[in-house]
Amino acid sequence: MSFNIALTGIAAAQKDLDVTANNIANVNTTGFKESRAEFADVYASSVFSSGRTKNGDGVQTTMVAQQFHQGSLQFTNNSLDLAITGEGYFAMSQDLGAQDFTFTRAGAFKLDKDNFIVDAKGNFLQGFPVDEATGDTTSVSLSTSSALQIPDSSGSPRATATVYSSFNLDSRADAPSLPFDPTESASYNSSTSTTVYDSLGEAHVLQYFFVKNDPTTNPNEWDIHATLDGLVVDPATGAEQTTAPYTPLTTLGFSSSGLPETTNGVANTNPSSFDELVLPAGAGTGLSSLLTNGASFPDTGVELNWRDEAATTNKQPTQYASRFEVKALDQDGATVGRLAGIDIGTDGKIVASYSNGDTSFLGQVAMVRFSNSQGLSQVGDTSWKKSLTSGEPIAGEPGSGTLGSINSSALEQSNVNLTNELVDLISAQRNFQANSRALEVNSTLQQAILQIR
DSSP states (O other): OOHHHHHHHHHHHHHHHHHHHHHHTTOOOOOOEEEEEEEEEEEOOOTOOOOOTOOOOOEEEEEEEEEOOOEEEOOOSTBBEEEEEEEEEEEEEETOOOOEEEEEEEHHHOTTTTTTTTTTOOOOEEEBBBOOTTOOBBBOOOOEEEEEOOOOOOOOOOOOOEEEEEEEEETTTTOOOOOOOOGGGGGGGGEEEEEETTOOOOEEEEEEEEOOOOTTTTTEEEEEEEEEEEEEEEEHHHHHOOSOOOOSSSSEOOOSSSOEEETEEOOOTTTTTTOOEEEEEEEEOOGGOOOOSOOOTTTEEEEEOOOOOOOOGGGBBBSSSSSOOEEEEESSOOOBOEEEEEEEEEOOOOEEEEEEEEEEEEEEEOEOOSSSSGEEEEEEEEEEEETTTTTOOOETTTTTTTTTTEEEEEEEOOOOOOHOOOOHHHHHHHHHHHHHHHHHHHHHHHHHHOOOO
16 A cells, blocks of 8 residues: 555656646746646545554645746737737637637737738737727627727728817018919918818818908908818809909907907807808819819818817917917828838727828727636647536727727737746655655665565
């Protein structure tokens, strides 16, 4: 019996050595979780045996349990390298559309030939669908997740629908003596311009001209004219004005305090800014008729706002005794754009940036957790699958509930403590040697018995 006891001790020590050696071998494996060999004694008895004199039958390995505590982070220069801080796992699928998921914390991702985000084995990183414009997640169920793909196509052009402009007009300026003519600088006081885009993404120059009215008849009033690529715009039709005198887009009136007061002689409904003006722009008519490339502006027209986009009070148009100043000048159109970069936030949302200034939400990295992580089944490649003891995967958004957050351009290193493992290695070696010695002593005793005459 003592032979068997010593053999179980040797087997346990060998198992401890194997586990420790595996930990040491994976000390630099991204996302690796160290294991711990757990042992229990063997004790067999019956109703007729004396428990007081039972010495036990050795030792057995009850479990090789993985330890899922956090590993340290290593920062990189690759935005597709992802690390989880806190609880959670990435969901991976071997094939597109497959529901047989594996789970990992190794976030060394890259792009395949079709621009899908994959790991070194070609498994596809899963993500939740989101609204492209707002980034709001539409579902957090693994059954609705899909492989995340980074588009390599160009950002689509967007026709200008709204223009924002705010300024200060110099109250000290004199009214021009000449009728307005965009080619004659003496016929207007100030001008500014912005670039707008048609439906094909081609750029056009929209230029504003500010003309002060006669202060004796119309004090504190200014006419605003506009040209598109040098063609004078008619405020009523949006088409070209071809003969002088040119009708202004609008007439802006200011109070004696220099603040907005009237538009075309009518009191403003919004006292913090001038009322907007919509230039008609139906396909082939109105403002679109000024285009010669087959493109158009939105059918609803182009809205000209005399303020900034946020209607900020201190950026409303003014008429102070100060030089002409542009406070805000912006528009919502965009030309064709090329993919310029990818950003992944701590909430796992992937944002594509384009060269035309546009941004688009592509998806949200799916994250799952388990009731019992130590019940997961290992499948290799620092990946696990669910089991009966782990429970079902519970999906959610990174950073919500008990789920951890995502660090882009970082990798989670192995959580193996090399110093501890080397100490454990020495301990397991001593244990192996002690059990070997016990086996040797038993052999010597039996040999002595066999030699009795």
